[in-house]
Amino acid sequence: MRIPFVAGNWKMNTTLNEGIKLVAEMRPGIESTQNIEVALCPPFISLTVIHNLLSGSKIKLGAQNLFYEEKGAFTGEISPMMLAGLCEYVILGHSERRQYFGETSEIVSRKVNSAIKAGLKPILCIGENLTEFEAGKTEEIVTGQLLKSLAGVDPSPGLVIAYEPVWAIGTGKAATGERANEVISLIRQTITGLYDKNFAYGLRILYGGSVTGDNIAEFVGQAEIDGALVGGASLKTDQFISIVRKTAQLKNQ
Numbered sequence: 001m002r003i004p005f006v007a008g009n010w011k012m013n014t015t016l017n018e019g020i021k022l023v024a025e026m027r028p029g030i031e032s033t034q035n036i037e038v039a040l041c042p043p044f045i046s047l048t049v050i051h052n053l054l055s056g057s058k059i060k061l062g063a064q065n066l067f068y069e070e071k072g073a074f075t076g077e078i079s080p081m082m083l084a085g086l087c088e089y090v091i092l093g094h095s096e097r098r099q100y101f102g103e104t105s106e107i108v109s110r111k112v113n114s115a116i117k118a119g120l121k122p123i124l125c126i127g128e129n130l131t132e133f134e135a136g137k138t139e140e141i142v143t144g145q146l147l148k149s150l151a152g153v154d155p156s157p158g159l160v161i162a163y164e165p166v167w168a169i170g171t172g173k174a175a176t177g178e179r180a181n182e183v184i185s186l187i188r189q190t191i192t193g194l195y196d197k198n199f200a201y202g203l204r205i206l207y208g209g210s211v212t213g214d215n216i217a218e219f220v221g222q223a224e225i226d227g228a229l230v231g232g233a234s235l236k237t238d239q240f241i242s243i244v245r246k247t248a249q250l251k252n253q
């Protein structure tokens, strides 16, 4: 049994005060939902305060990135060791990092490795862009990114994968549930080949890309999709709670 999982990626949104307010608004609705794991991923600057706010809560905290070195002269970067006491999860290889900050799958694999070594659970993001999608290369791109991003990575029970077609992120154009399920099924097969069947079966794989309270059922109603990585809708209390509730309901039937 895979425990359903919903993670909210706030991206570069919310000041500290806005983040505190958002957590206060969302907390009751999330905490009253059973049989689901929920993580909020605010900006680095808000992590300490939100970590303290959430002490004793079942809501988990995640970061949106890290640098793979433990410490040293890397101005502006945040290390896995700095996050280890604060967060349980860390989003890695998000398409915005790949697109705007030059992150290759090779860099991502170093980040995944050092996150795991520090005891963090990576939410590894992979997905094809619009040109690749239109050229029918989804399978090839997704498999390639997955294998390269996990190169040299030992199977770790905390690992989560998010399939996020780049053309669906922040565009309001989500993939169909059926199609996302097919790609996620391929990801699970690829993981079986890379590690083994048991690990692949237990691994949680999320869909991400324009998920809302209105379309979440289409995704989590699919057998292979274990939850969602939510961007825009994770900043809207009603939407996010609806996503969490519907996921818990559909996955625990």
Ligand code: PGA
Residues within 6 Å of the ligand: 009, 164, 168, 169, 170, 171, 172, 208, 209, 210, 211, 229, 230, 231, 232, 233
């Ligand atoms: P979106 O973002 O829900 O705003 O499309 C998803 C993501 O980037 O993780």
